[in-house]
Amino acid sequence: MSTHAMSPLRRIGGLPLMPERGTASVFELALLLICAALVVVRLPQNIQDVIILTYLWAGLALAWNIAGGYAGLISFGHAAFFGIGAYTSTILGVKAEITPWIGIWLGGLLSAACGTLLALICARLRGPFFILSTLAAAEVVRIGALNWAALTGGPEGLAILPVPSVGNMVFASKHAYAVLMLGYLVVVYVAAKFIEGSRYGYRLFAVRDDEDAASAAGINPLLMRASAMGISAFITGIGGSLFAQYFLYLDPTHVISPELSFQFALLPALGGLGSAIGPVLGSFAITPLSELLRSYLGHAAHGLHLAIYGGVVIVVMLYFPGGIAGVLERFNRVQRKDRR
Amino acid sequence: MTALLELRKLSRAFGPLWAVRDVSFAVQPGELLGLIGPNGAGKSTLYNVIAGVLPPTAGEAVFEGRTISRWRPYHVARAGIARTFQIPKPYRHLTVIENVALSAMLHDQSVAAARKTAEAVLGDVGLADYAGAQVSILTAGLLKRLEVARALALKPRLVLFDEIMAGLTPAEVKVMTDMVAGLPARGITVIWVEHVLYAIMKTAKRILVLHRGELIADGAPEKIAKDPAVIKAYLGEEMSLA
Amino acid sequence: MTTVGQLVFSGILIGSIYALMSVGLTLVFGVLRVVNFAHGEFLMLAMYGAWAITRFLGLNPYIAIVAVVPAMFLFGMLVHRLMISPALDKPHLVVVFATMGLSILMQNVALMLMSADLFDVPPLLGGRSWTFGPLYAKPELVIGFLVAVACTVALQWMIKSTYLGKAIRATVQDGEAAQLMGIPVPRIFLITFAGGSALVGLAACIMTPLFSVFPTVGLNFVLIAFVVVVLGGMGSIEGALLGGICIGVVQSLSSYYIAPAYGQMFFFILFLLVMIFRPTGLLGQKGTANIGIND
Numbered sequence: 001m002s003t004h005a006m007s008p009l010r011r012i013g014g015l016p017l018m019p020e021r022g023t024a025s026v027f028e029l030a031l032l033l034i035c036a037a038l039v040v041v042r043l044p045q046n047i048q049d050v051i052i053l054t055y056l057w058a059g060l061a062l063a064w065n066i067a068g069g070y071a072g073l074i075s076f077g078h079a080a081f082f083g084i085g086a087y088t089s090t091i092l093g094v095k096a097e098i099t100p101w102i103g104i105w106l107g108g109l110l111s112a113a114c115g116t117l118l119a120l121i122c123a124r125l126r127g128p129f130f131i132l133s134t135l136a137a138a139e140v141v142r143i144g145a146l147n148w149a150a151l152t153g154g155p156e157g158l159a160i161l162p163v164p165s166v167g168n169m170v171f172a173s174k175h176a177y178a179v180l181m182l183g184y185l186v187v188v189y190v191a192a193k194f195i196e197g198s199r200y201g202y203r204l205f206a207v208r209d210d211e212d213a214a215s216a217a218g219i220n221p222l223l224m225r226a227s228a229m230g231i232s233a234f235i236t237g238i239g240g241s242l243f244a245q246y247f248l249y250l251d252p253t254h255v256i257s258p259e260l261s262f263q264f265a266l267l268p269a270l271g272g273l274g275s276a277i278g279p280v281l282g283s284f285a286i287t288p289l290s291e292l293l294r295s296y297l298g299h300a301a302h303g304l305h306l307a308i309y310g311g312v313v314i315v316v317m318l319y320f321p322g323g324i325a326g327v328l329e330r331f332n333r334v335q336r337k338d339r340r
Numbered sequence: 341m342t343a344l345l346e347l348r349k350l351s352r353a354f355g356p357l358w359a360v361r362d363v364s365f366a367v368q369p370g371e372l373l374g375l376i377g378p379n380g381a382g383k384s385t386l387y388n389v390i391a392g393v394l395p396p397t398a399g400e401a402v403f404e405g406r407t408i409s410r411w412r413p414y415h416v417a418r419a420g421i422a423r424t425f426q427i428p429k430p431y432r433h434l435t436v437i438e439n440v441a442l443s444a445m446l447h448d449q450s451v452a453a454a455r456k457t458a459e460a461v462l463g464d465v466g467l468a469d470y471a472g473a474q475v476s477i478l479t480a481g482l483l484k485r486l487e488v489a490r491a492l493a494l495k496p497r498l499v500l501f502d503e504i505m506a507g508l509t510p511a512e513v514k515v516m517t518d519m520v521a522g523l524p525a526r527g528i529t530v531i532w533v534e535h536v537l538y539a540i541m542k543t544a545k546r547i548l549v550l551h552r553g554e555l556i557a558d559g560a561p562e563k564i565a566k567d568p569a570v571i572k573a574y575l576g577e578e579m580s581l582a
Numbered sequence: 583m584t585t586v587g588q589l590v591f592s593g594i595l596i597g598s599i600y601a602l603m604s605v606g607l608t609l610v611f612g613v614l615r616v617v618n619f620a621h622g623e624f625l626m627l628a629m630y631g632a633w634a635i636t637r638f639l640g641l642n643p644y645i646a647i648v649a650v651v652p653a654m655f656l657f658g659m660l661v662h663r664l665m666i667s668p669a670l671d672k673p674h675l676v677v678v679f680a681t682m683g684l685s686i687l688m689q690n691v692a693l694m695l696m697s698a699d700l701f702d703v704p705p706l707l708g709g710r711s712w713t714f715g716p717l718y719a720k721p722e723l724v725i726g727f728l729v730a731v732a733c734t735v736a737l738q739w740m741i742k743s744t745y746l747g748k749a750i751r752a753t754v755q756d757g758e759a760a761q762l763m764g765i766p767v768p769r770i771f772l773i774t775f776a777g778g779s780a781l782v783g784l785a786a787c788i789m790t791p792l793f794s795v796f797p798t799v800g801l802n803f804v805l806i807a808f809v810v811v812v813l814g815g816m817g818s819i820e821g822a823l824l825g826g827i828c829i830g831v832v833q834s835l836s837s838y839y840i841a842p843a844y845g846q847m848f849f850f851i852l853f854l855l856v857m858i859f860r861p862t863g864l865l866g867q868k869g870t871a872n873i874g875i876n877d
Contacts, residue, residue, distance in 0.1 A: 022451065074675055074678065121854065121858055122857065124861060125861055127674060128611070128617035128674075131678065132617070132808050132853075132857075133857045135805070135808070136809070136850040136853045136854055137850075139846070139847070140847055140851060143844065143846055143850075147844060147847075197451065198451065199445045199449075199450070199451055199454070202434075203442070203445070205431060205434060206431055206442050208433075209430075209433055210430070210432070212393070212425070213425065213430070213431065213490070214414075214431075215412070215413035216414075216417055216422070216423055217417060218417035218418045218443075218446040218494065220412075265679070265682075266683075269679045274433060303690035303694045303797075304690070306689075306690040306693075307687050307690035307691050307693075307694065310683045310684065310686030310687030310690060311683070312683070313680070313687075314683040317669075317676050317683060318668055318676065321673070321676050
């Protein structure tokens, strides 16, 4: 998306109508208002659950996108970072009585270190070799967590006491969780917008699009890849901790699973890689849909909702590779007057 | 005067095949040096070794007094050497101006400043009209010009051009030749690999000829054109300065 | 000492079957340069087919090969026409995500149609093992080993000696040049992909007497297949056999000497070590890992 001058018809109050790199847009602000409204308004509990998860998954999709969409590092192992963050804050909280408000940052840092390490280990790998390595690394983490019962509780997992206490980041009302998740989403979104409009972001795009050309332009590809992975892992780890505080129960099979890793990759892919709004749109479209399908169809036919999901992924990838954001962008470009 | 770039018996082998062998020459600041040779002579390999893409098998390259022989490509670029790619490698998902601005970001501290630099450079190569376009719509000739723009936006002290005239119309060749000829005056030393011989023979004051990895001639264009070794290398083809 | 010998022997046998299951994947990567993330689900589909033929027609799974292999070839053609071919000129992540979507779709259709229950085929020869001196092995394993080795030899011969094999090799080296030489590259892609699918069908028939089939059985095996392929070198048929055998032996030894739970972890670590130190694998083409996929 170019930030070149737009036709005056498409700007309101100095801001562009549709999302653009490096600036806020009317679309994004409107979406933010809607999200905030949904947090404040009284809604049935199950809908609040969906909203909480949608916001959390949107933040996680954004995190994945920094590595996958911006830097081109397609990872099918991000559930490992999710799990590392979740387990770190939970173990520190349950065993060392460190408040999650501090614990989540430590979890994030540990995840970031692991992410950077992974990128360094896989420095020479490209394409499917890289993807498979992330998968293998996540499996190592999962099996490790499953077997190191002394630390992680093994297959029985860990539980957080469901006693509401702000100090322990456990809340009685869903409203509070919704605010927490929305806060996470907004902070991550702003960070992503900031990155994509900065020199650092452009350098990530360059390494993604053509590593040799980027090198010839003075960009250090390894540094870009390792830092992108580190940032992505950091944010994912924090998301994992927030999830732990909400769900109040962790076990390796569900929290460090390949299925979850695919989810983190699929939401941005469906919503549109390479832009901040894409992963958000992906989560907003898919998460409520899949929860809805699960509750209405899950009993009627086991797996129907996921089968539909799989079918949708195929169709979108083949016919709309730019995802939802890509469709919006095409619509936007058709409307523009001074097309160059 | 210390040479800007000095190659000392620079060599690169691929197994038993010496693609570049014992190449030695010095380039002074402000020179416009042509590098020619038949296909397979080793010109691209030489560039790849200088630019840090391949390590030399023997010998060394010295730039502004520092030995750059084993430096990574990004390190070489930051030191002040820019290069173009024979087959253009644009950033496919970015616009033309963004492609150039990325190079400018090496020195410019903000995206906005980089875009300004990029605009100026696009003007130099005649791509100003395409600033906001996606690179996918550019023809081969325009992509070559984009390569040149990206190299120049790095504000290099030495630029390595790799066949930037291929696919250009005669009018375009004239524009580009004039632009390249003006670079030394702007403080940019040029090494120019080219097959479009009339452009390079008219502009460069000094020509190097590479054949089978070895330097077989080094001198003024008129002398090169009559050099029997050069003529033999090109299979008896006589070159005239038309 | 005999224990180690037995473990290694069993490891070689099961490893060869892993190789048979993986050789389709390595061929598809070598020729089309795509990784089919639904590879495990192709195996699952074929295993259900072999099971069904055994259960409802009373034939044994080895006879089922006659039906399952052609059926899988056709299925592979269908998937290639509908999904792989349109995605080839798009960025490689399209194929990656599309095959992942296919994987999810197939797993859940299987879940809906067949339920999550495990289905088994009764062992042949009444469950007795064959003995080879001090060593013993289930007959299904030995037959599997023989089929896998025969298949590898046949494939190698085909690649080296037939026109199709030469066409495939040419396409691997330079698709454009191959096309200019009159080789119908799109058809080579189709045949290779469908052929890979057929090979999975063959592996499934061999594996049905040894493993239960259930909707997510593909997930276990696809990870093994990836490790085998990477270890052996993407695109190398002998590499797949060698890689498979290595994995089989490693798994066999580590499950016995270290906790069985950690057994799986070991070959992922092996995978990562290979990726770090020799990403092209034992017998693969140098540099493929650094190029990844042609974009």
